[in-house]
Amino acid sequence: xxxxxxxxxxxxxxxxxxxxxxxxxxxxxxxxxxxxxxxxxxxxxxxxxxxxxxxxxxxxxxxxxxxxxxxxxxxxxxxxxxxxxxxxxxxxxxxxxxxxxxxxxxxxxxxxxxxxxxxxxxxxxxxxxxxxxxxxxxxxxxxxxxxxxxxxxxxxxxxxxxxxxxxxxxxxxxxxxxxxxxxxxxxxxxxxxxxxxxxxxxxxxxxxxxxxxxxxxxxxxxxxxxxxxxxxxxxxxxxxxxxxxxxxxxxxxxxxxxxxxxxxxxxxxxxxxxxxxxxxxxxxxxxx
Numbered sequence: 462x463x464x465x466x467x468x469x470x471x472x473x474x475x476x477x478x479x480x481x482x483x484x485x486x487x488x489x490x491x492x493x494x495x496x497x498x499x500x501x502x503x504x505x506x507x508x509x510x511x512x513x514x515x516x517x518x519x520x521x522x523x524x525x526x527x528x529x530x531x532x533x534x535x536x537x538x539x540x541x542x543x544x545x546x547x548x549x550x551x552x553x554x555x556x557x558x559x560x561x562x563x564x565x566x567x568x569x570x571x572x573x574x575x576x577x578x579x580x581x582x583x584x585x586x587x588x589x590x591x592x593x594x595x596x597x598x599x600x601x602x603x604x605x606x607x608x609x610x611x612x613x614x615x616x617x618x619x620x621x622x623x624x625x626x627x628x629x630x631x632x633x634x635x636x637x638x639x640x641x642x643x644x645x646x647x648x649x650x651x652x653x654x655x656x657x658x659x660x661x662x663x664x665x666x667x668x669x670x671x672x673x674x675x676x677x678x679x680x681x682x683x684x685x686x687x688x689x690x691x692x693x694x695x696x697x698x699x700x701x702x703x704x705x706x707x708x709x710x711x712x713x714x715x716x717x718x719x720x721x722x723x724x725x726x727x728x729x730x731x732x733x734x735x736x737x738x739x740x741x742x743x744x745x746x747x748x749x
Contacts, residue, residue: 491606492697493654496705497662498579498612499690501541508704509574510546512695513607519573520549524598526588527580527613534578548574560592570600579612583624583649586617590650598652608654615662615688622651623661623676629724636663638671643720646675655696657745658684665689665708677712678726684744685712692738702741709736 494512496505515521521542528534535552542550551572553565569575575598577585589595602608608618616622626647627638638645659676661669664687677685688694692705703709716730736742 490698491602491604491608492695493618494607494609494693494695495615495618495660495688496609496611496693497615497664497688497690497707497709499663499666501538501611502691502706503541503545505691505693505705506541506545508693508695509542509607509609513574513609515546515548515573517548520551521546521574521576522551522553522569522572522601523576523578524569524585524589524594524614525552525554525578525580527582527585527617528578529580529584531578534580538576538578542576555588555594557588560588560594566593566597569594569597570604572601572606574607574609575601577608577610577614577617579610579614582613582616582622582651585613586622586649586651589652595652599654602654608652612662615660617651619651619655619659620653621659621676621680621683622649623647623659623672624649625672636667637669638675641671641674641678641726643678643724643726645724646672646679648676648679655744657682658686661685661687663690664710670710673710673712674726677715677731678718678720678728681715681718683713686710686744687712696744699743699745700741701744703736703738705738707737709740710734711736711742 492512494509523535523538525531525534531554539550553569624647626634627645628647629642629645661673673685673687687710689707692707694709695702711734714732715728718728720726
């Protein structure tokens with residue numbers, strides 16, 4: 462009897478290890494918490510903490526490189542998070558001179574929650590793109606971390622990132638686009654945590670419909686998501702949940718998309734959705 466029990470136990474251990482080995486790495490991915498900018502209420506911060514599943518020994522890393530004053534960006538985020546979270550909060554303000562710092566990279570890769578502050582998304586990507594910092598963010602995500610961001614930190618989540626600049630005629634940077642024309646939107650490379658999805662922020666407050674129409678016309682097979690201030694989407698796999706105080710706009714599937722001889726964009730139909738807190742919808746893909 463003892464012999465059979467030993468054999469059974471050995472088989473069980475082998476089978477358990479085999480099953481674990483067959484679980485794809487993708488299944489251990491974390492989620493995204495993407496805030497449209499503006500005020501971060503205590504309730505929104507509680508939602509962030511809940512989504513990240515922070516344990517007692519986990520810590521939070523803040524990447525403030527989007528901000529003109531990174532230390533100030535870190536200070537304000539820490540002030541918002543501390544009342545609802547007792548975990549350690551670390552400021553990792555990477556510069557081009559220290560993107561290879563192994564100690565800092567290890568801290569980033571092993572964080573349970575990574576938060577990217579607002580500011581200028583291009584400023585952030587100039588530090589991060591094609592560096593070990595980019596890789597460390599993806600490593601953290603692959604290990605189950607929540608990658609979060611607000612404003613510019615929301616824009617960088619997409620592979621195709623809206624810079625905010627118009628390219629046709631007067632290229633002065635403004636809060637919203639003044640026209641919906643072909644080849645008018647400037648797209649840069651973001652973090653690629655979302656593929657086939659483009660994110661815009663401050664959406665309702667700044668009436669950025671022209672900007673998102675332009676993005677959809679450039680990438681008609683994509684889902685374009687506009688998140689308002691004090692509002693966030695929580696992306697888990699292909700499922701998206703809305704939290705916060707305002708609304709989220711989703712545009713996709715333009716029908717009979719055309720460009721006139723003068724460069725004006727037109728479409729006969731479009732799938733347009735407007736969501737509020739508690740609503741759930743699906744997107745096409747996550748990062749590969």
